[in-house]
Amino acid sequence: MASKTNIDLYTAGTPNGHKVHIAFEELGLNYNVHKIDISKNTQKEEWFLKICPNGRIPAMVDKTSGKEKRVFEGGAMLLYLTDKYDKENKISFDHDSDEYWETVEWIVWMQSGLGPMQGQANHFYRYAPEKIEYGINRYQTETKRLYQVLNDRLAQQEKAGQGLWLVGNKFTIADIACFSWVNWGAWAGIETKPFPEIERWLDAINARPAVQRGVNIPDEFKLKEIMSSKEKADEHAKKASAWVMKGQEADQKKHA
Numbered sequence: 001m002a003s004k005t006n007i008d009l010y011t012a013g014t015p016n017g018h019k020v021h022i023a024f025e026e027l028g029l030n031y032n033v034h035k036i037d038i039s040k041n042t043q044k045e046e047w048f049l050k051i052c053p054n055g056r057i058p059a060m061v062d063k064t065s066g067k068e069k070r071v072f073e074g075g076a077m078l079l080y081l082t083d084k085y086d087k088e089n090k091i092s093f094d095h096d097s098d099e100y101w102e103t104v105e106w107i108v109w110m111q112s113g114l115g116p117m118q119g120q121a122n123h124f125y126r127y128a129p130e131k132i133e134y135g136i137n138r139y140q141t142e143t144k145r146l147y148q149v150l151n152d153r154l155a156q157q158e159k160a161g162q163g164l165w166l167v168g169n170k171f172t173i174a175d176i177a178c179f180s181w182v183n184w185g186a187w188a189g190i191e192t193k194p195f196p197e198i199e200r201w202l203d204a205i206n207a208r209p210a211v212q213r214g215v216n217i218p219d220e221f222k223l224k225e226i227m228s229s230k231e232k233a234d235e236h237a238k239k240a241s242a243w244v245m246k247g248q249e250a251d252q253k254k255h256a
Contacts, residue, residue: 003085004064007031010051011058012038013219015115016074019180020058022214023081023173026091031060035218039243041250074180075111078173079104091172102167106174110181114150117142118181121188127241140189147185147195150178154197164201171205179205183215186227 009024009031011017024031036042036057044055052059052072059072062084071080082092093099121143124135150166158164166174182202185192192199205211215221226236 003027003029005029005031005085006063008034008061008063009058010034010036010048010060011218012036013215013217013221014038014057015118015180015184016056017058017217018183018215018221019074019176020060020077020081021217022176022180022211023078023091025210025214025217026176026208027081027085029081029085033218039240041243041247044247044250073111075107075177078107078177082173091170091176093168093172099168103172103174106166107177109149110177114143114146114178114181117146118185118188118190121190122184123244125189126187126237127244129241129245136189143185143188143190144194147182147190147192147198150182151195151197154201158197164197164204171208175201175205179211184223187223 007024007029009020011020011033012035036048038057042048043052043057048059049055051061051070054072056072058074058077059070060077062069062071062080071077083095086092093103117139121136121139124132124139128135153166154164157166162169165171166178179202182192182198183206192202226232
């Protein structure tokens with residue numbers, strides 16, 4: 001049964017969106033999904049900038065208390081949702097515990113490293129109008145380095161008897177935050193075969209019902225279908241590149 005919350009979620013089917021969708025589903029919260037069409041730069045419209053000044057998804061407005069509370073940035077949203085609505089510590093730990101701060105560390109690691117580096121790998125590998133080998137190699141290599149950090153942590157946790165989870169001995173928002181990007185690794189040209197712990201971790205997380213629901217919000221997750229052939233992948237990248245570059249050109253004009 002969904003908790004009696006009243007939250008408006010503004011999102012899209014991307015790694016950044018998926019991590020928040022999964023948290024909502026794992027916690028069983030009641031929320032209203034508002035799909036943001038990033039291909040049309042809806043996230044840059046004035047009404048949305050009042051919710052998220054950075055013009056990026058996801059963002060939310062929590063109306064549960066009767067007073068509107070705006071929260072943007074996926075990592076902040078994960079911490080907010082668990083602090084407010086995970087009193088049973090289903091996917092989190094007690095505030096100010098050692099495990100709490102370890103969770104914060106891995107979320108910040110994702111926000112400052114894994115997400116940005118893999119995002120740049122996506123751009124240079126899939127969307128850039130010209131193939132710049134230096135850019136592709138630079139960001140794919142750094143993403144692989146970060147995958148190794150993640151793989152080593154999972155191996156360390158399992159060896160210590162904690163199970164295949166990033167923090168403590170259970171699935172938490174630390175796993176959710178990192179999973180949302182690694183689950184898209186193939187789109188950045190990153191294979192997970194060299195990282196056996198990551199592959200088992202991905203399988204375990206993808207088997208969770210709440211995760212299966214979360215990755216299909218607001219649209220069906222079709223990465224495997226897109227990646228089923230080079231032709232399909234190239235066609236998808238071509239379409240996405242058109243609006244990515246259009247948005248970049250708009251920013252360049254605005255900040256020239």
